Structure formats: C-alpha cells, structure tokens
Amino acid sequence: MAKVVVQDINLGTTSVVCALLHDVVEDTEYTLEDIRDMFGDKVARITDGLTKIENLAISQDESIQAENFKKIFLSMSEDIRVILIKLADRLHNMRTLESMPAEKQWKISSETTFFYVPIAHRLGLYKIKSELEDYAMQYTDPINYRVIYNKLKDTEKTRETMIKDFATPIQEQLKAEGIEATMSGRTKSICSIHQKMERQNCNFEDVYDVFAVRFVFDAEPQDEIKCCWDIFQVVSKIYPHNKPDRIRDFLTNPKPNGYQALHTTVMSKSGKWVEVQIRSRRMDEIAERGFAAHYKYKEGGRTPKEYENRVEDWLAKIRTILKSDDSNALDFLNEIKLNLELKEVYVFTPKGDMRTLPAGSTILDFAYDLHTNLGNKCLGGKVNSNIVPRNYVLKNGDQVEIITSKNQHPTTEWFDFVKTTRAKERIKEAIKLEQKKYSQEGMRILNEIFDSLNYDFTPQNIGKIQAATKIRSPFEFWSYVAEGKLSQERVAQILSEEKNKNLESFQKSISMALNEKSLDTLIDEELEKNPEIFMLDESSSEKIRHVIAPCCQPIPGDQVVGFQTSSDEIIVHRTNCPEAIEQMSKFGNRIVKAKWRKEREIAFLAGIKLEGFDKKGMIKEIIDIISAQHNLNIRSLNIATKNGVFTGQLMLYIENVKYLNELIEQLKKIDNLEKIQRVGFDLL
Numbered sequence: 001m002a003k004v005v006v007q008d009i010n011l012g013t014t015s016v017v018c019a020l021l022h023d024v025v026e027d028t029e030y031t032l033e034d035i036r037d038m039f040g041d042k043v044a045r046i047t048d049g050l051t052k053i054e055n056l057a058i059s060q061d062e063s064i065q066a067e068n069f070k071k072i073f074l075s076m077s078e079d080i081r082v083i084l085i086k087l088a089d090r091l092h093n094m095r096t097l098e099s100m101p102a103e104k105q106w107k108i109s110s111e112t113t114f115f116y117v118p119i120a121h122r123l124g125l126y127k128i129k130s131e132l133e134d135y136a137m138q139y140t141d142p143i144n145y146r147v148i149y150n151k152l153k154d155t156e157k158t159r160e161t162m163i164k165d166f167a168t169p170i171q172e173q174l175k176a177e178g179i180e181a182t183m184s185g186r187t188k189s190i191c192s193i194h195q196k197m198e199r200q201n202c203n204f205e206d207v208y209d210v211f212a213v214r215f216v217f218d219a220e221p222q223d224e225i226k227c228c229w230d231i232f233q234v235v236s237k238i239y240p241h242n243k244p245d246r247i248r249d250f251l252t253n254p255k256p257n258g259y260q261a262l263h264t265t266v267m268s269k270s271g272k273w274v275e276v277q278i279r280s281r282r283m284d285e286i287a288e289r290g291f292a293a294h295y296k297y298k299e300g301g302r303t304p305k306e307y308e309n310r311v312e313d314w315l316a317k318i319r320t321i322l323k324s325d326d327s328n329a330l331d332f333l334n335e336i337k338l339n340l341e342l343k344e345v346y347v348f349t350p351k352g353d354m355r356t357l358p359a360g361s362t363i364l365d366f367a368y369d370l371h372t373n374l375g376n377k378c379l380g381g382k383v384n385s386n387i388v389p390r391n392y393v394l395k396n397g398d399q400v401e402i403i404t405s406k407n408q409h410p411t412t413e414w415f416d417f418v419k420t421t422r423a424k425e426r427i428k429e430a431i432k433l434e435q436k437k438y439s440q441e442g443m444r445i446l447n448e449i450f451d452s453l454n455y456d457f458t459p460q461n462i463g464k465i466q467a468a469t470k471i472r473s474p475f476e477f478w479s480y481v482a483e484g485k486l487s488q489e490r491v492a493q494i495l496s497e498e499k500n501k502n503l504e505s506f507q508k509s510i511s512m513a514l515n516e517k518s519l520d521t522l523i524d525e526e527l528e529k530n531p532e533i534f535m536l537d538e539s540s541s542e543k544i545r546h547v548i549a550p551c552c553q554p555i556p557g558d559q560v561v562g563f564q565t566s567s568d569e570i571i572v573h574r575t576n577c578p579e580a581i582e583q584m585s586k587f588g589n590r591i592v593k594a595k596w597r598k599e600r601e602i603a604f605l606a607g608i609k610l611e612g613f614d615k616k617g618m619i620k621e622i623i624d625i626i627s628a629q630h631n632l633n634i635r636s637l638n639i640a641t642k643n644g645v646f647t648g649q650l651m652l653y654i655e656n657v658k659y660l661n662e663l664i665e666q667l668k669k670i671d672n673l674e675k676i677q678r679v680g681f682d683l684l
Helices: 002-007 013-021 032-039 041-050 064-076 081-095 102-122 126-140 142-154 156-176 190-200 221-238 281-289 291-298 305-323 329-338 363-370 372-376 412-417 421-453 459-469 474-482 488-515 519-529 538-543 578-586 618-629 657-667
Strands: 182-187 211-217 247-249 262-267 273-280 344-348 354-358 378-383 386-388 400-404 534-536 546-548 560-564 570-574 591-596 604-613 633-642 645-654 673-679
Touching: 002 013, 002 081, 013 032, 013 041, 013 081, 032 041, 041 081, 081 102, 081 126, 102 126, 102 578, 102 591, 126 142, 126 190, 126 281, 142 156, 142 190, 156 182, 156 211, 156 221, 211 221, 211 281, 221 262, 221 273, 221 281, 273 281, 354 363, 363 372, 363 378, 363 400, 363 421, 372 378, 372 421, 412 421, 421 459, 421 474, 421 488, 459 474, 459 488, 560 578, 570 578, 604 657, 618 633, 618 645, 618 657, 645 657, 657 673
Parallel strands: 211 273, 534 591, 546 570
Antiparallel strands: 182 211, 247 262, 262 273, 344 354, 378 386, 378 400, 560 570, 560 591, 604 645, 604 673, 633 645
16 A cells, blocks of 8 residues: 555655554554654544544444545545545555455445545546546446456457557657657556446447547646647648547646646547547646646646646535535535536636536526625526526536526525535525524424423424424424414324324334344344345245345346345345445445345346347347247337337346346347347336
8 A cells, every 4th residue: 555655646755654554543452642652743643534433323324434434534624645545545455355255345346436436536646546446347347347358358459550550650740840759558447438338328349439649748837738739730630630529628728637638539540530648748647646746746836826726626615515514424425426526617707707617507506606695696697698597507608697686595495506515505504594583483383382282392292393394404494383384283293193103113013023023133044044145036025025226127147236224125236236336335334245046937027228220020030039039028119210220128027137148149140230238127
C-alpha cells in the first residue's frame, strides 16, 4: 500500500508513514494517542480518518458502510490525503481479493464500483480508477469480463500493427515541421469497453474507440494550447474527418477533475475510427495522477488557477454537505454521489457572466447559485428570452434571467426541482425557518385534540401520530398540524389502531412461538447444513420467502446474491445487477450468499430482445428453434418491422441460464438476425 502511495499517487513522506500505520489502531492494542506521541498530530489525524468505526449499534435500515464513508469525508475535508491514502488501500485490497470468500468479494467489489471508482475519477486519478473498476468487474460480472479480456488478447497484435501504421505518418510529419511529441497507444479498460457496449447496445467489434493514440509534448504553460492545435492540424491533414462533433476541446473548459486535452476521432486508412488525444506533459501527469500531480505543478506556479479553483470548489461542496446535521449517513452518501459526477453545463447571466453547474441543474439551481434571496423568491425564469418554469433543465449556452415574486416561498416540492447541494441546503433552511413559526401553534392544537379524546399528551402518543403521518421532520409535522390538516377523527383512528396493533402483535408472537420457527432460526438451520449458503429451491421457498428481483430476473445458473429485508424476505439479484451493487456497497450486513441447487425442474420467465433485417419466414424459424428444437414454452413474442428492419421482444419459460445461452447461440445462426440480447422485464 505504501508503494502505491509513492508510485501511483506520488505522495510524500507523511503519507507513506500513514499508509504503513493505517491498520495499527484497528488490528493491534496501540491507540491513536500512542500514534500521536510517536509520530505527531498530523499523522494521528490522518490515521484516525483511515480507521474504521467498529461495533457500531445501528438499526436494520442504517448502514455501517455509509457511517464509515461519512467519517472518511469528515477527515478528508481537513486533509485531502485521507482519501488519497484510502484509495491506495482499496487498490491493494482489490489486487489481493481473490483470496477472499465470494460474499466478501461481492461486497468489496460493489463498494469499489459504487464509491471508490467515482472518487478516483473525481480526483483525476485515471490510472487508479481504471484498475479499480476492472478488478471489481472480475467479481461482479466475471462472464462479460472474461469475454472482453479474451477478445482484447486475441486482437492485441492486430491493434499494435494498426497503431503503428496509423501513427507513423503523423510522427514523420511532426518531425518535418519541427514539433517534438512522444506517441503512445492506449487500450480502453475492460470495464470502459463493456460500459460503452451497454450504452450503445453494440458488440465488441462495433466499439470504434477500443484504443486511442496519444501525443504528449513539452511546453511552457503559455504555449500549451497553441501546441495542441498545431499537432491537431497535422493529424487533420493526414486523416481528415470533416465533422466538428468529432472534436472534443477540454483545453479552454477542462473537466471538473482538472483533465485537460484536445481529442479528435479520425478515420484511419484501415477503415477504423481512431481516437487521438493531444496534451502537454503537465496535462498528461494531471490526467494520470490527478490531484497529487496538481500540487507538484502548483509549487512551480504552473497549474492554471481554474483547476485549483475547481478542486477547492468541490471540497467546499463536501464541507457544505457535512455541515447538514439533520441528515443520516445514507442521505449523506447519496448526496456525495451526486457531487462526484463530472458532467457540467455552462450557462450565462443577462450580463454575460458564465456560471458552471452540474449537468441536470435547473432554473432554481441557477437562482440559488447567484444568491439565496433570488432562489427563495424564484417564480421561474427567462431562457434565451423564453419564459420557463422553475424546474426547467439548463443546457449548455443558455442565457438565463431569474423572475422573482415577493409572495413566493420555498416548499418541500422544490427539493424535486434541484440537483445542487447549495440549493437543497438553502431550501431546507428557508423551510425550517418558516416551520418554526408553526411549532407552538401545532403543539397547542394537538394538545387540545388529545384532551378531548382523553389521551395523555406524551412523547409516545405524539410519536404514534407522527409515524402515521409519515412526516419525519418535527418541524414539518407541527406545521402540518398547525395548518389544520390533521383532524380529531384521524387522531382517534390512529390511536385506536395502535391499540389493536399491539394486541395483534402479542397474539402473533405467541402463535409463532408455539407453531412456527422464526426466520433467523430457519436461516441458521440452512447454514448448518451448508455453511454461509442460502439455497434457492422449492423447499427453501416454502420455509424462507425469497423474491426474484424484477430488475435483473436471475435464473438458475446465474451468479446470484440475496438481501434480507426488514419484512422477513430475501430478494435475489444477479451479482452484476446495478441495484445489487448499490445494495452491497451500502448494506454489507444484509448480504446472504445464495446459489441454485443443481437439480431443478421449475421454469423461470426470461426475456430476449431481437434485432435484424426482415425476411420471409423469420418468425417461423425463431419459433421452430424455440419450440421444436429446445422444447420451450413461449409466453409472448412481439415483432415490429419498419423500413425492412425488425425488432422483437420474446418472453419464454426456461429452466436455467445454460439452456438460455444455448438458445441464444442457436438463434444467432439465423440469417439476417443481427443482435440478440438477454433483458429483464423492465426493458421489454
């Protein structure tokens, strides 16, 4: 881990010391005070930030992982090295993950995908980000990982030849014009290729930028942008593209993580699109090592002020989120996730001043970005002279004017209209201020209702009423009562139901003790037979209720994981399901390892999406393969044809994933059938 800190992130002595000490407090009898005495306050503070919270008493709906992430960010807001060292720790964990049991692999890989990869990306640590997501994919989606890995290996020599043939003319021309630049070829990470295949719904062979060619040069800061465009001109003369959308300029508008470069995609002589990246040595180091490299160049005054401001702006947003004392750790984690996104929009005030906001921001976000009072009184806006509502989503280049009204006040509905943390915090503050006015009045009204019904005005009884309204905030609750939205009849009904519910609960617990075993006992029995395995079959479904997740529709043969819910059931997902990855990253304590029994005769509903060029007899061929050759039952088959191109959705009952894969391979042999993809119900 200390080597990663030095070699991959380029940090100094203090960070190496903290890396070597990071597990000492957790794993030995030494305390933070011992660390402080031996190594000083700075090392002790960073080590404290790296030490997990252990033995935390939490409820079923809370997350130990989220609490630990919040602690990391609290420490990071004071010293950025905490998260950089934590990334080194996680990278080392992922490199040695193969020795862990499967459920640990899923949990750690899911945390990595959900949390650490976006952090590395946000801090500009491209190399670490790519390595982390590739390692994680090995465990959450091993089949697709292996398929892409093998295809990259099979095409490695071909790619090397293509890169050489493509780059040689450019290098010769650069030399002729006196431009010195180092060329290198870069293959996309396996996870990036898979994400592009998913986004574009295409095969590996159709991903046009599997590799990129990079030109890096040395130049003084004032000459960097000109040199980039000079090299671009050379590339364009040899490989013209004639398409402005093939150029991506991150020079004048760097990414939020400080990434600067000039990209263009051109057609090679071999008929393949090739991405060309052009950047200076300084840009290249920041692109690979991010925040740490920024400080190296900052010392020499060679880092643009804009990059420094972007990093500080992001840390300021994190500090703002941390100041919110009424959000739990999960809310905090979700808020942090929003602030890890790199996509931005650039909009202008009526006077032409440019403001940068996260992609998806609205008129209301823009109003709060300008001034709190503008946000609180925002009625709507004018975008490019057109009147738009508060929830209008801004686009690049919009010129925005805010329209206000003195009678306008923030409401809870406004939370649905904003994306930025600043806007959410300002709305929350305004609503709290307004609701405080109603607290005394609400208490008076509810006290009178309790008196008339002969109930005591106790915290327990008030809590029952608040729980029934499903209003978590006390301020909102008292405001709700003060506005006359809670009738005496409703209060009487709630308290009466509570009495009956307590009686039913008591009777049920007695009945279960006499006649049934609890869920925990049943799971323990299963674990004794098959340690740490929850078996999915007919008998277990009678004893322990499990639900097949509709988002990914796992079937026998898929790698699966279960999550115990508060309603005493287990939801079963595929391990590569995005929903499962998020759940594993937040609620590792709820994971139940699951697998299918080998013998199984129950049929599961599975979906296939078909695309191709229409021809006579196509439907008959498909049905013959499914029904005659594989003897499978079709639930539905929908085919639509337009301009000779057809798309189809097929739902059928199948016993396991092996049979499904065999069916897909057979269908691929049909002429004119170009794409076959397994999908869940939500995509059909």
